[in-house]
Amino acid sequence: MRTMIDWKKWRHITKLDPDKILNPADIEDIATSGTDALMLSGTLNITEENLTLLREQVREYGVPMVVEPADPSAVLYEGIQGLFVPSVLNTPDITWVVGKHQYWVKKNRNINWDMVVPEAYIVLNPDSSVGKVTKALCNISIDEVVAYATVADRYFKFPIVYIEYSGTYGNPEVVKAVSEVMEYSVLYYGGGINCGEKAAEMGEFADTIVVGNAVYDEGAKALIETVKAVK
Numbered sequence: 001m002r003t004m005i006d007w008k009k010w011r012h013i014t015k016l017d018p019d020k021i022l023n024p025a026d027i028e029d030i031a032t033s034g035t036d037a038l039m040l041s042g043t044l045n046i047t048e049e050n051l052t053l054l055r056e057q058v059r060e061y062g063v064p065m066v067v068e069p070a071d072p073s074a075v076l077y078e079g080i081q082g083l084f085v086p087s088v089l090n091t092p093d094i095t096w097v098v099g100k101h102q103y104w105v106k107k108n109r110n111i112n113w114d115m116v117v118p119e120a121y122i123v124l125n126p127d128s129s130v131g132k133v134t135k136a137l138c139n140i141s142i143d144e145v146v147a148y149a150t151v152a153d154r155y156f157k158f159p160i161v162y163i164e165y166s167g168t169y170g171n172p173e174v175v176k177a178v179s180e181v182m183e184y185s186v187l188y189y190g191g192g193i194n195c196g197e198k199a200a201e202m203g204e205f206a207d208t209i210v211v212g213n214a215v216y217d218e219g220a221k222a223l224i225e226t227v228k229a230v231k
């Protein structure tokens, strides 16, 4: 297993959902789009089987590939270069902060920690799957988001702070305000980026932008625009 890749330099990540279908031509266009990495991830209906199928579809292109598990029951360890594990900060349910993690470690004594990158999620779209599943408290002010991000950055020293609007385009003022307090963590933004303008706007404040649904809804052409906008 190849260990840690240079993930801190990534500007653009394409998030592929193992629960959705892509044909070989789409896969080729995505893999050659110039995106820095492919992240295999989704909240609903993720299994070891569909993760494995997706990994096999994309691995021949040699683009760095990481898995972002939504649950300890569906994790891959082989044939990928990283395991990006979320903790949701703005949920009242500790399961999503540390509970699933404790269970995962209890069941797996041989985790290769060199490939694990913890992510501090701040979930801001209550209608997204991740918002619903984790019961995230999304109706919070910019100051409250910034305070969460500061706790993640200075206190917990999470490698990644992830402003997550999955499914909808977020407020650039939130991402800007968070970017101004980041000292240690790499700032991710994801949600609703489907064109070059939105990629550029969020890419000005976030270190790394994540594009997911647009790949399926708009196709590879839109994805390529988002790559060009941040590189």
Ligand SMILES: CC(C)=CCC/C(C)=C/CC/C(C)=C/CC/C(C)=C/COP(=O)(O)OP(=O)(O)O
Pocket: 017, 041, 042, 043, 044, 045, 068, 069, 070, 071, 072, 075, 085, 086, 087, 088, 095, 096, 097, 100, 101, 102, 104, 128, 129, 130, 131, 133, 134, 164, 166, 167, 212
């Ligand atoms: C400890 C381990 C191995 C796993 C648990 C990790 C945790 C706590 C995850 C909680 C947050 C979560 C469910 C993250 C999944 C990643 C994510 C946000 C994917 C995008 O999801 P959506 O786009 O909202 O979902 P769908 O595409 O399924 O609708």
Ligand SMILES: O=P(O)(O)OC[C@@H](O)CO
Pocket: 015, 164, 165, 166, 167, 168, 189, 190, 191, 192, 193, 210, 211, 212, 213, 214
């Ligand atoms: O699917 P979209 O809305 O692009 O969001 C990307 C990513 O942040 C989802 O976890």
Ligand SMILES: [Mg+2]
Pocket: 017, 042, 043, 166, 212, 213
């Ligand atoms: Mg999704």
